[in-house]
Amino acid sequence: MSEFHPPQAGDKLTTRCCVVGGGPAGLFLGYLLGRAGVEVIVLEKHQDFLRDFRGDTIHPSTLELMHELGILEEFLQIADKHFDSLALNLEGKQIEGPYFTHLPTKCKFITFAPQWDFLNLIAEHASKYPNFQVHMQAQATDLIRQGDQITGVKVNGVNGEYEIHANLIVGADGRGSQMRIDAGVKIVEKGIPIDVLWFRIKKSGDSIDHTLGRIKNGRMLVTIDRGDYFQTGMIIHKGYFDELKQEGLEEFRNKVTDMLPHLAEGIAEIVDWNQVRLLSVQLNHITNWAQPGLLFIGDAAHAMSPVGGVGVNLAVQDAVATANLLADKLYKGNVTLDDLKQVQLRREAPALKTQRMQVFAHQRLFGKQTPAGRPVSISWGFRKVAGLFAPLLRQKAGKIIGLGFLPEHIQTPERAPKETATTT
Template sequence: MSEFQPPQSGDKITTRCCVVGGGPAGLFLGFLLARAGVEVIVLEKHKDFLRDFRGDTIHPSTLQLMHELGILDEFLQIADKHFDSLDFNIEGKQIPGPYFTHLPTKCKFITFAPQWDFLNLLAKHASEYPNFQVHMQSKATNLIHEGNQVVGVKVEGINGEYEIRSDLVVGADGRGSVLRVDAGVEVVEKGIPIDVLWFRVGKSSELLDHTLGRIKNGRMLITVDRGDYFQSGLIIHKGSFDEIKAEGLEAFRKRVSDILPDLAEGVAAIDDWEKVRLLSIQLNHITNWAQPGLLFIGDAAHAMSPVGGVGVNLAVQDAVATANLLADKLYAGKVTLEDLKQVQHRREPPALKTQRMQVFAHQRLFGGQTAPGKPVSLSWGFRKVAGLFAPIIRKQAGKIVGLGFLPEHIQTPERAPKESASLT
């Protein structure tokens, strides 16, 4: 499989496992399965991994997994901003947030790294195994069934439509999953009242404000420091982007600079709405992760909101649990529906528990009566209770955010020999 050539129209390819979606869940799973000797193909519909709205937050639980795989030092070269705690700014007052120095992990901090660099790193190491391929610009369009068994996927690739037949198809194609629509699974929506406007704001190197979230006058701004610019997110009422555009760019720029005046110069460079991306926030889960020959993980199984920045890390935990539970059985060519259900049995409880935590945060932050254009509401009572119990909350929040409710560890063996493999 190492001498990869883009499939031709009409090709029929066979593999042990086909993973649909080249995000954190899909690539981490592909890497672990290939490392364990399982023949695996990962499908990614885009030509590369470069998309601004991907999550950047890598938590101690994920850093621990990379340590266990021996790739931590390499990853830290692309994630040079380390934070052993997170701060927030509320109405001009700096508020200490969760801290991670007490966690039982190799890295007692979180990092912010462009997700495309993280994915490229995973793809590079996975491609060292001859039993791994990633097909770029290859979009899964339909499941292939034989009776009630999923036996593969139809794919629209560079050269036309082809088929991949496999013992297992894993849907890791995110919250907009094509496969879960085709599979007819039930999606339970939690009803989120906000969206995020995602944009870049240039900054000088002297501006070293590492505050992640700012709340001022009923509005909230997220800023992720990427050196010479902030990747920024402005929280808005769900469905209100058209109204904001109607007010004009000048009013939008003022909203941002009012929250953080130091960004006024950088915000002035936003001269077109094309530079502002709408990220529609979803919080949902499916009730049935497994069908014969088919498994859903990551955002395809449970779409998370940005609260806590946990989405990437939950997806990776899903991938590790899936590999731990299924790698040996895939290697032997015997995977049953009961085997697949074990993944849901293990990973659904921490996912739903995390979503309940996010719903609570949404209700406290965005659930009150607020003026148009001002989606954030912090009650006096909530602030008082948070202040009284801050030391306990900070420590516990650090554990929940940093580790999650059920951290996984690498249990799969390394069976496959490494060799140089081409990446397309």
């Protein structure tokens, strides 16, 4: 494989497919298309994949795809912990939650891996194919049109602005998608009443804790065991962060210590608000995933909330379905609008079902309208059901979380490239 040189200002590249966004959806799609012999360029606006507090919960559905691709064992070497079940701590009482041991997959557990390690692994394997390229520090700014047809994108790169012209542009640039704005698609918001504060709490000892959620005195923490620390999320009402900061760091530490007293020493190391990051939770979808020459997938098509940790996995499922449906068409160079609509036809229903599940969980856990700063409102119905988590309910929840509503499988072949990219 020849050494990659970033395009120069004024260059005009041509390719079969240009994927905007180097997250799980975009990079996984680029990998599958490159593997299937399709000429593809993935654009990533940052200089690397190292960005904190990105989704890193990898479910059995995604692990199964990596097994099918032959990269599972390599991935498991970078995964932190494996959990074949999850638990909830409600007012000091441990309640067993979803379990995954019954799933028809090679890996009957969920795992956690830093998303940058996951993306680096995918990029490394994709780069083995000469018709795959990833352009780092390359931000797509505008769509290029010829009449009603999208024919390319303008890109700000390390050497200046250049253009990429392609049979297909895929918008996989997340919930803040610039391509989505430029295309003028309609966004349907679902009014989520919470935000999440992300921070790390240092652990002592090597014990493993599979308690994912903790609810006490009307407050909720998400705790992900990462070995020597907990990746922790405090659920707050939307817009409450400024008021929380006014109360002071000591009061914030007290709130966390009340729920995690055995980690008081680690909590004490949070001495600056810069150690606490605000994740503004969004839950929305677009109504039209496809235009002539343009397709949206992943968070750009349906932004998910953190409930269930499904975001990364749903994005990867979108990528696999897109490759399954379009790789042969792209290989031959004849993708139509009807072909693109087949992706939405297949993936929209499971995405919307998942969002309805998340909305239900938000309403039951946090209420529809609760004043900012008030404790999380845990409905009496949830308390009753949580205390009686029946095995059948735990099994069903494990299937929905672990596999999703429509798990995909690799159907694209591994073959030689059709052609190579050109620059003018």
